Amino acid sequence: MKKYDEILIGSGPAAYEMSNLLAQTDHKILVIEGFEYGGTCPNYGCEPKIFLEGAARTVLQSQQLLGHGVSQPAKLDWSALMQTKLDRFDPWPAETREIIKKTHDVEDGYAHFVDDHTVSVNGHQYQAEHIIIATGQTPNILDIPGKEHLHTSYDLLSLKNLPKRITVIGAGFVGLELVTLVAAAGAEVTVIMHSDRALREFTKAEDQALVTAMQQRGIKFLFNADTQKVEQAADGLNVVTDQGTVSTDYVLDATGRHPNIEQLGLENTSIAHDRHGITVDGHLMTTVAGVYAIGDVVSRRQPKLTPVAEFEGQYLFNYLMGKNDQEIVYPTIGQAAFTFPEVARVGVSADAVADDSQYQVKTIPLKYGSLYAGQNDQVSTLTLVFKDQRLVGASEIGDYAADDINNFLPVIGLEIDGAEYKQKLIAIYPTLGDKVAGLLK
Structure with a gap:
């Protein structure tokens, strides 16, 4: 059995921050990744989203200025925009892997705990003085009839051809940001919401003003609706709710994200967790000594954002290297939804x-x-x-x-x-x- 100083499970922003810092030491490190190197943010999250938002914002601002100095608003070419995005972001996982591999060992596969201090991947078993879980979150998929027709944000952010009608289930950050994007490109969009509020992190007045602005651009909202099933129809799909049926060509499930822990084999350990993620103490240690968790996989009240994950990576590095023995104190954290x-x-x-x-x-x-x-x-x-x-x-x-x-x-x-x-x-x-x-x- 091979042993390391640190094992990083995952390579997203939190783990990547630690990986870069550990590369400056003489420690022997193993990085295990079963998804895309770099994690969600640079591949299917904040980076490509803000890249695409730049074009959408230009289009929407030009529409807003029609009659106020602009006579011909811009038009978004989805296929060209998406190809530009793919050209930029498709190489990133391989490039990130090569960067990590220069200083650390890597294993491509999903880590599985055999016991409290041993992980298995690809038939190999490893131990380390410190094991750091940084597997992030993964999109929810509603468990309803026809769920095979549901798509996640990962799918939409690589969609080369834009469907004419798109239905989005959920009105959180990811849902409304992607609604803004595809509606700016010309799709007919319907948002199905389980409640009467969209972004509850903001004030009710701000929430109402945002929804009204989106409605004025032709985006439809179905409030307090329970999605029951998705059915194949002759001319597309039908999303059946308790308030009626929505005809569509594409269904995005934006009902949230959950901790990516299903494949970790935590049942073989004493690591405590809940529906929000892995339980940690003030030093980000789990209920097993020597095993830590950082990033979005952690059960915490602070927003699950890339800068917060990187902050935890920096903190844990300093703590493990003996540079700081204080419990983690989070800074003032800003939060935004890149809607329009x-x-x-x-x-x-x-x-x-x-x-x-x-x-x-x-x-x-x-x-x-x-x-x-x-x-x-x-x-x-x-x-x-x-x-x-x-x-x-x-x-x-x-x-x-x-x-x-x-x-x-x-x-x-x-x-x-x-x-x-x-x-x-x-x-x-x-x-x-x-x-x-x-x-x-």
């Missing part, structure tokens, strides 16, 4: 403290500013939450919400008050960054 308009947030939610007199909430329409008016952005609204005169939360809906909220991340995370901000910074005029000082009174 975008929604973004950080810190305390205005809705959560609406009835708490300790907090003061400011809501500022941004449409009167020259930048937003020039884009005919009539939706942009910024919400700020203060406690004891200090900013503790910010959220926005608008064309530039993600960038705008990034202006407030250091203010909240570094606990900067308005006077200190004005003394030390003069932002570029006339963007929102210039206005931040005026808002922090």
Whole structure:
């Protein structure tokens, strides 16, 4: 049986961060990957999504400016866009594998725990001083009749030809971002939602404004609907719900993601886990000494985002190398949905403290500013939450919400008050960054 200093199970952002850091040591490392090297983000997630969003945003902004200085809006060529995307991203898994292989051993296959401290892959068994589970999450597939007709975000993000009618089940981050993309390319889109709210991470007002903006572009929403089955029809597919049937050509299951642990053989170990992922302590160690978990596979309340996964990879490296013995403390984390308009947030939610007199909430329409008016952005609204005169939360809906909220991340995370901000910074005029000082009174 071969032994290593560290075994990394997975090669996504969390594991890749650790892999690069461990490459600077004399440790002997094994990286095991049964999916795509690099994980979801660079192959089927945030990287290709934001790449495609650039073209979709241009099209939608040009449509928004029709009659306001633009006479002919842009049109998105899906086939050309997708081919450009494939040319860029298809080589990434092989390239990532080669980068890892330069400094570490690799095994292509799914790791399976034989016992608490032994993993098996491809008929080989391995042990290590530290085993790090970083297998991330995988898309849900509804267990309904006709589920063989359901597609995941992985499928859609490699779809060379755009179907005329697309039905999306689910209205979370992934669902609404992909709805934005395919609708911008000309597909007729219907969203089936199990509840009456889409992105519950944001305020109710922001949620309603986003759905309304999407409806005005022709996207249909079916609220409080239970999807019962998918049937083959003469001219496509029928999605049957308790509120009627939706005729379509393609069905995207965007009902969420779950921890990718089914093939790990955790039943052979004492590693505790729940439906949110693997249970860890303040040092990211599982209930088995020497076995750790990082990234989206971890059961935690912090958002499951690539930067958070990388932060955990950096933390665990420092902890295992003896550079830090403190429990992990997460920084201020920003969050955004790259829909159109975008929604973004950080810190305390205005809705959560609406009835708490300790907090003061400011809501500022941004449409009167020259930048937003020039884009005919009539939706942009910024919400700020203060406690004891200090900013503790910010959220926005608008064309530039993600960038705008990034202006407030250091203010909240570094606990900067308005006077200190004005003394030390003069932002570029006339963007929102210039206005931040005026808002922090």
